[in-house]
Amino acid sequence: MEEIKNILEISHLVKSFGNHEVLKDIDFTVKKGDVISIIGASGSGKSTMLRCINLLEIPTGGSILYHGTDITNPKMKVATYREKVGMVFQNFNLFANLTVLDNCMVGPVKVAKKDKKEAEELAIKFLKKVGMEAYIHAKPKQLSGGQKQRVAIARALAMEPEVLLFDEPTSALDPQMVGEVLNVMGTLAEEGMTMLIVTHEMAFAKDISSHVIFMADGVIEEEGSSQEIFEKPKHEKTKAFLSRFRNL
Amino acid sequence: MISDMNFLQRIIYILQNYGMSYLKGAGTTLLIAIVSTVIGCIIGFAVGIVQTIPSDKTRDSLGKRFILKFFKIILRAYVEIFRGTPMIVQAVFIYFGLSQLFGIQLGMWKAAFLVVSINTGAYMAESVRGGIFSVDSGQMEGAKAIGMTHFQAMINVIIPQAFRNIIPQIGNNFIINIKDTSVLSIISIVDLFFVHKSVAGALYTYFESATIVMCIYLTMTLVASKLLSLWEKKLDGDDNYELVDMMDIGPQLKKERERK
Numbered sequence: 001m002e003e004i005k006n007i008l009e010i011s012h013l014v015k016s017f018g019n020h021e022v023l024k025d026i027d028f029t030v031k032k033g034d035v036i037s038i039i040g041a042s043g044s045g046k047s048t049m050l051r052c053i054n055l056l057e058i059p060t061g062g063s064i065l066y067h068g069t070d071i072t073n074p075k076m077k078v079a080t081y082r083e084k085v086g087m088v089f090q091n092f093n094l095f096a097n098l099t100v101l102d103n104c105m106v107g108p109v110k111v112a113k114k115d116k117k118e119a120e121e122l123a124i125k126f127l128k129k130v131g132m133e134a135y136i137h138a139k140p141k142q143l144s145g146g147q148k149q150r151v152a153i154a155r156a157l158a159m160e161p162e163v164l165l166f167d168e169p170t171s172a173l174d175p176q177m178v179g180e181v182l183n184v185m186g187t188l189a190e191e192g193m194t195m196l197i198v199t200h201e202m203a204f205a206k207d208i209s210s211h212v213i214f215m216a217d218g219v220i221e222e223e224g225s226s227q228e229i230f231e232k233p234k235h236e237k238t239k240a241f242l243s244r245f246r247n248l
Numbered sequence: 249m250i251s252d253m254n255f256l257q258r259i260i261y262i263l264q265n266y267g268m269s270y271l272k273g274a275g276t277t278l279l280i281a282i283v284s285t286v287i288g289c290i291i292g293f294a295v296g297i298v299q300t301i302p303s304d305k306t307r308d309s310l311g312k313r314f315i316l317k318f319f320k321i322i323l324r325a326y327v328e329i330f331r332g333t334p335m336i337v338q339a340v341f342i343y344f345g346l347s348q349l350f351g352i353q354l355g356m357w358k359a360a361f362l363v364v365s366i367n368t369g370a371y372m373a374e375s376v377r378g379g380i381f382s383v384d385s386g387q388m389e390g391a392k393a394i395g396m397t398h399f400q401a402m403i404n405v406i407i408p409q410a411f412r413n414i415i416p417q418i419g420n421n422f423i424i425n426i427k428d429t430s431v432l433s434i435i436s437i438v439d440l441f442f443v444h445k446s447v448a449g450a451l452y453t454y455f456e457s458a459t460i461v462m463c464i465y466l467t468m469t470l471v472a473s474k475l476l477s478l479w480e481k482k483l484d485g486d487d488n489y490e491l492v493d494m495m496d497i498g499p500q501l502k503k504e505r506e507r508k
């Protein structure tokens with residue numbers, strides 16, 4: 001029974017901004033190798049949930065267990081936890097002052113305290129994986145959106161995280177650049193990377209996910225396997241939401 | 249006799265007899281301006297960084313939050329006081345205040361560096377704070393997401409970008425300092441303006457001496473502006489980048505490191 005371990009157990013997660021309750025009693029678990037897509041209308045709380053998992057937002061209530069330890073406990077070292085849970089943002093957030101290579105090396109060197117040579121090898125290994133190794137000397141502002149996002153993925157991978165969180169990684173991209181980023185994510189999924197992906201790319205989500213979560217108004221309205229959600233959704237809200245993506 | 253000379257002859261006469269004094273005065277002015285701007289920037293960055301430390305209600309202890317708040321208030325007061333009073337008054341206040349209240353004889357040189365530095369520091373603190381806030385908040389989130397602490401993110405990501413943003417203000421402060429060291433003649437610093445006052449007073453050539461001094465100040469500030477804009481260009485780096493052939497990435501990078 002314990003063969004596949006829970007990396008994350010989220011229970012009764014609540015997040016309010018002032019008296020606006022954005023997340024209400026969220027429960028789910030993330031097992032090693034899971035690829036979980038999180039879908040739902042804009043404003044339903046998807047980003048807030050990912051940001052809570054990475055503690056970029058501090059949850060108002062509930063718990064997030066990471067290998068059994070509650071990381072919402074104020075005594076937890078947040079930075080150490082974040083090393084293991086990487087995040088890829090809609091707006092890339094590449095470090096504007098650093099080259100592509102340094103973007104991927106600064107974490108391993110300054111945070112993981114690896115020596116320069118090892119960090120460089122690591123950075124190049126992951127830049128190769130995302131097909132950006134030729135651009136190591138470029139600055140972020142010199143790259144296209146798709147290239148930036150691939151570098152951002154390499155930067156997250158260079159920390160060798162256990163889980164990667166993606167918050168609409170292709171939403172800021174021109175349509176012709178979406179594919180290159182999704183391809184990289186597909187490869188990661190095949191290799192067994194544990195991922196939580198907030199996305200509006202339904203065909204991609206259907207294809208890649210081991211599990212799908214549909215959120216509406218701060219709650220998990222429905223969840224299940226990719227087939228269950230995309231082919232026979234049970235709840236009205238899920239059906240209504242999915243009917244907007246008829247090209248599935 | 250100097251009273252028989254025309255304007256140009258007087259200027260030449262002054263330069264022949266007192267040229268070295270003017271140059272020495274200009275040197276003193278530059279020295280104080282450069283050293284104080286550098287120290288002022290260091291102060292400004294330190295203050296700006298402390299002022300932007302976030303205080304976390306749930307994770308920081310009450311003691312830590314109290315100490316932080318205390319320091320922030322002190323620094324706020326420092327900034328307000330030194331931006332809100334004329335440097336000439338600060339110079340007198342510090343020079344004579346230290347000796348009268350604490351018996352510290354600072355000496356005019358130390359007093360000069362001290363006054364201009366902490367004055368610059370107060371202005372730079374505001375610039376640094378603004379520079380830090382002007383960096384896109386996504387940069388801090390990106391840094392945190394790979395496990396950086398607040399300080400690691402500041403040092404590696406935020407401050408370098410803030411620094412680039414405020415170089416124009418550093419330049420401004422430097423130019424202001426070149427001009428404003430003139431008030432230090434109040435504590436007997438022999439800077440360019442002091443030389444002017446002495447020479448002009450001895451020869452009754454106020455206009456001629458002022459002309460010379462104007463030219464010297466203007467030369468210094470123009471050269472300073474030019475150097476600063478060159479520095480900005482250099483920091484912005486090349487607009488182009490080279491694609492790297494990955495077949496031999498290892499050795500290539502190694503060679504580059506060796507060259508550096």
Ligand SMILES: Nc1ncnc2c1ncn2[C@@H]1O[C@H](COP(=O)(O)OP(=O)(O)O)[C@@H](O)[C@H]1O
Binds near residue numbers: 017041042045046049
């Ligand atoms: N920092 C914040 N302060 C106040 N309200 C916020 C904040 N962040 C998000 N919200 C609100 O929370 C709700 C959910 O937002 P979000 O998690 O971004 O939704 P989604 O990612 O699903 O579009 C929205 O109503 C939004 O206005």
Ligand SMILES: [Mg+2]
Binds near residue numbers: 046047048168
């Ligand atoms: Mg969102």
